Amino acid sequence: MLKSMTGYGRREAVTEGKKILVEIKSVNHRYSDYNIKVQRHLGFLEDKIRKYVSSSITRGKVDIYLNVENYETADKQITLNKEIAKNYIDVLYQLRDEFGLKDDITVSNVASNPDIFSTERVEEDEEALWNTVKTVLDGALSDFIAMREREGERIQKDLCERIDYMRTLVKEVDERSPQTVKEYSDKLYEKIKEVLDGKEIDEARILTEVAIYADKVAVNEETVRLGSHFEEFDTIINSGSPAGRKLDFLIQEINREVNTIGSKASDIEIAKTVVTLKGEIEKLREQIQNIE
Template sequence: MVKSMTGYGRAQQMLGGRDITVEIKSVNHRFFEFSARVPRAYGYLEERLKSYVQGQISRGKVEVGVTILTVEGQNAVVEANRELAGAYVDALRKIGEEAGLKDDLTLSTLTRFSDIFTVRREAEDEEEIWAAVRTVADEAVNRFVAMRAAEGERLRADLLGRLESIGRGVALVKEQSPRTVEAYRERLAAKIREVLADRQIDETRIVTEAAIFADRVAVDEETVRLESHLVQFREILGSDYPIGRKLDFLVQEINREANTIGSKAQDVAVAQVVVDIKSDVEKIREQIQNIE
């Protein structure tokens, strides 16, 4: 399956009293490059996320963002300073006695003194946090991969169309090349007749010169290799493993054969076909830069 290196996926879930969001996106890159944005308290997640994502993606510049919001009160322990509370009670009663006031102290009275209470968060279990983040990351990555696959399918369809166009061009070159040699032989014979006028023409010399020309402009080997490369290209497009680098190498070989054919071209029609082939090759080169 052809996969694009460009993709995006996002997922959000409430797990274990935590609102967790994972966002993943990627763009083109020759190799695998990873960066993550995680809350400072959860910095240990970065390496785990990198290993996890690298198991799903082989190439591309990948950015992962994680937010973790803990529901109020979760993992919190409230401790009371009993000695301080007792001191407040004693002080209030003493003031009441001295002022002749009724003793109406209640528990709610003490809640006004915030320094009596200390809120402390319990240490969080890293494995539990990672399990929750991994669950959300699975969903985000699935959406991310689905987007890359959809874009990859569009790239595949475009590339197959380009390959068909190049194939038609190669067929035209193969058809036109023999005509080029024959046209050269006729031009050579006409020129010799013009120069020699009424004298006898050495047909053997014309045949020899035509044979030398035919050898010089022969593109049989190049067209055979080019057709072979096109077959390989199609086979690779049907593979399940990452194919971007292989296609990059193969398109260089296709371009090399096209250049050789162009350098041998002695015919305007063949030269134009080569220009069209190279145009398709360049468009293919641009497209495969976005393939994993």
């Protein structure tokens, strides 16, 4: 089944004393491009996340957002700078005595000075945290892939319908082509006879030359190759593997064959069909741009 490059997944969980949020979203892109946003102290997780999701997401511009909040356990440790606190208290007492102040010194007075405390983040157990994050990431990734598959299924249905329609159009061209070749041959034969104006010439030679030139308007080789391309198209979209780049190449080959038919065609009906085929090719091309 095909996958779209457009997707979104979100999971949130409270586990191991932490609230973890993971969001994944993607849009079309020619290659794979990962933009991972995490809190600064979780920077060590960026490369792990990139490697982990790359096996499931092979193409698209992917944004991944991770946020971790600690609930039950403190992630910061506060330390008292005793020497600074002692000096600060001594100065406060000196201030009181020097100016005859009546208020006594309280804990609030001392705590108001930010220099007496230092805050340090408690080091995380990186491997344990990664295992916890990975569980939530799996959930978001599952939702993300499911959305891509649903969108891919809709695209695949549309592609199949268009390819079937193009098969019908090419069959019409194939059936019309022999008549077109005959009409061209007859006109060319009459034109040659007119130019020769009754001069004696080998009739077999005339017919041979007519056949050679008439073959230049035959499109049976192109219709056979188009049939082969359509079969390959079906094989690719049902392979279960990333198909976007392969289909993009194949649609170029299909377009080349249709252009060749258009340049050879000397018949108004075939010319009209070629215009319709080109319109379908453009619609296919637009849809293929959305495929992983």
